[in-house]
Amino acid sequence: MGLRDLFIGLLKDFGSAFLPYACHRCKVSTDFGIVFCADCHEKLVTALHPPRLIDDTRCDFAVYTLSSYNSLVADMIRIIKYRPSAKLLKVLTAACQKHGDLKSLIKHDDIIIPVPMHCQRQSQRGFNQAEYLAKNFAQTGSCHFSPALLRTRATRPQADCSEEERRDNLENAFTLDKKLQQNAFAKKRLILVDDVATTGSTLQICADQLKRLKPAEISALVVAHSYKIAV
């Protein structure tokens, strides 16, 4: 063991003693710096699958998901949002990149666009999980990433709204970034990315804005889909 390894070992022991780590999901104690235990990771890998078409959204375009409704993925998404945990987001994103067969959907010339978060909420949370997922998915698919949409006002969480209120809640909440080179999007395949889709209202309103760019096609990719995920 070199001096460097010894030093790192001592640092980890010191860290574990004073800053005990636990799995963010099941609370079992873990090694220093580890926020997701091996057991939960195994379950995550089992829950992920290649992009699969969802047939019960209200979107007028194809929406794909990387996992079926599963309490583990739902828990992860909730913890990422409300803890909030950038470390857990990294674990989820890396697992999607490794086990989600993203290249079966994403092609070289596609443009991946995240569902935007209001700047106020983003500065409170420190990150927009959709943007982080989108950037990394674009890297895996060797395609383009563009934060083409902006959220012009903070909205209530969709889960707090009734079915009827959902669309009104999002009315005029999104717009195209005025600095966009709009002709770069014409005739391209645009893929919207978000962490979760429930009824698909948010994705539809974002897509309605993207249609102004005259793309060849719009689709969406989410990590999880369920009416049951209250996020």
Ligand SMILES: [Zn+2]
């Ligand atoms: Zn765990």
